[in-house]
Amino acid sequence: MSHLIIAPILLPIFTALLIMLPPIHYSPMRRRWVSMVSTVILLILTVCLLLQTQAEGxxxxxLGAWQPPFGIILVADIFSVSMVCLTSMLALGAICYGSAGEDEKGSFxxxxxxxxxxxxxxxxxxxxLFNLFVFFEVLLIASYGLLVHAGGKNKTKAAVHYVVLNLAGSAVFLFSLGILYGTLGTLNIADMAVQVAKLPPENLMLVKSGGLLLLIVFALKAAILPLQFWLPATYSAASPPVAALFAVMTKIGIYALLRVYTTIFGEQAGPLAGMASDWLWPLGLxxxxLGAIGVLASQDFRKxxxxxxxxxxxxxxxxxALQSSAATAAVLFYTxxxxxxxxxLFxxxxxxxxxxxxxxxRLVPGRRMAQPALLGTMFVVAAVAVAGLPPMSGFVGKLMILQAAGSPLQQVLLWSVVLLSSLMVLIGLSRAGSILFWRVSGNEAGPERVLPLQAFALGWLLLAAPLMxxxxxxxxxxxxxxxxxxRDIQSSIAIILGDAATVGEQP
Structure with a gap:
């Protein structure tokens, strides 16, 4: 059992506690350096964990040597560790940008x-799943404080909506966990897969109701239609480094959907197999x-x-919703x-x-920029990447997405929606770029310049587009x-629960 798995959780805890202690707490420069150095170390540790997971499986x-399914466990596979590594890369850019002065506009x-x-x-x-709920609450409590960082009416209004919706989501989450624990007797994901596979018929509808309640919770966290209405106002109101970090928040909901409805309610779940796909496919499209229409209708760049x-x-x-290896691979790359x-872009x-x-x-004529060439170049790189045009990473991601469609009907629907949305994004970004960079209301530029830490943070994140x-x-x-x-559920369950506890067998 490698202690490296728990390092991405323990390191941020100890860093936060260290920053709040004197003399570091009283020095803005010390707080910044401790936070940035810790994030660099976190990135190194997650890369090492990814290499270890690739080599060892x-x-x-x-925790506490309580063996599953009874104790608290952390599971490292390539997908989960890749997401942790992605979070560390994003966090490094966000914390460097925040350390250029944004961090001093509010407390803690x-x-x-x-x-x-x-x-x-x-x-x-x-x-x-219970500890998924616990970690959801930890990140949400922190996000409440970060959302109102630097204050202001817009931030407070967005934070109230955000808090109320997520508290409602947390309540539904607990209801679903209670139903599932009462019928299955466990909340360990691997053990739940075992129990669902041998579920008696009289409990099928109860477990299905618990599983669909989870779908509602994760749809709210991921901002899926019709539960997406909170996201534009919340993300556009947040301070820039916070909004940048929030870019990975919706992906937690997507990851939870993928993990739960692949492992617990996957192909081995009998009558409950694929119960979310019928909902996720039309809602996803x-x-x-809806997002593409929002891009065209946006009146400011943050929105x-x-x-x-x-x-x-x-x-x-x-x-x-496609539930295939090609689709799951496309999920990771595109994420x-x-x-x-x-x-x-935030x-x-x-x-x-x-x-x-x-x-x-705002997408209206404004003062001439002091550094139009620098910002314009970065805008073009980001716009080409996010629109899915070659030679940036979005093009490769879109190819993987289009190739993931299986049946002819899926191909027609997926190709049509993805390509049409890409065209709408291209039009929206072209409109935004022409207004921001070409429609100038004055000839004199202001004194503002991009600071070195800000340039590094933006360059660090944008570098992913060509490097990918x-x-x-x-x-x-x-x-x-x-x-x-x-998708190799049998092997994962055997590793976590032991060889006897495979799907369809009595543990």
């Missing part, structure tokens, strides 16, 4: 940021189109980027691409708004290996 960490930015990382990493690594997040959510939900690029929106004076990032094309071969191999490992 699925492994788990039993760095401790809250680290607690948020702890919750996100725990949600990806946990091996049972509708979410894509436009928030709608791009909704498009990525719809795309990933549609892939989850990495969309999360990093959307995170970069930072870019702030830099553009700062140099346009009173116009900010350069290393497309290894990354697609990683994605397919993660997909095959996730």
């Amino acid at each position: 699925v492994s788990f960490y039993a 930015f760095h401790p809250l940021f680290q607690f948020q990382l702890m919750g996100i990493n725990g949600a990806f690594l946990t091996g049972d 509708a979410t894509i189109m 436009l980027v928030a709608n791009l997040v909704i498009i990525s959510v719809g795309t990933l939900v549609t892939l989850v 990495i691409h969309s999360t990093l690029v959307c995170g970069a 930072l870019l929106a702030d830099l553009i708004g700062a140099q346009r004076g009173k116009a900010g990032d 094309v350069v290393f497309a071969g290894p990354l697609t191999e990683l994605s397919f290996a993660a997909a095959e490992q996730m």
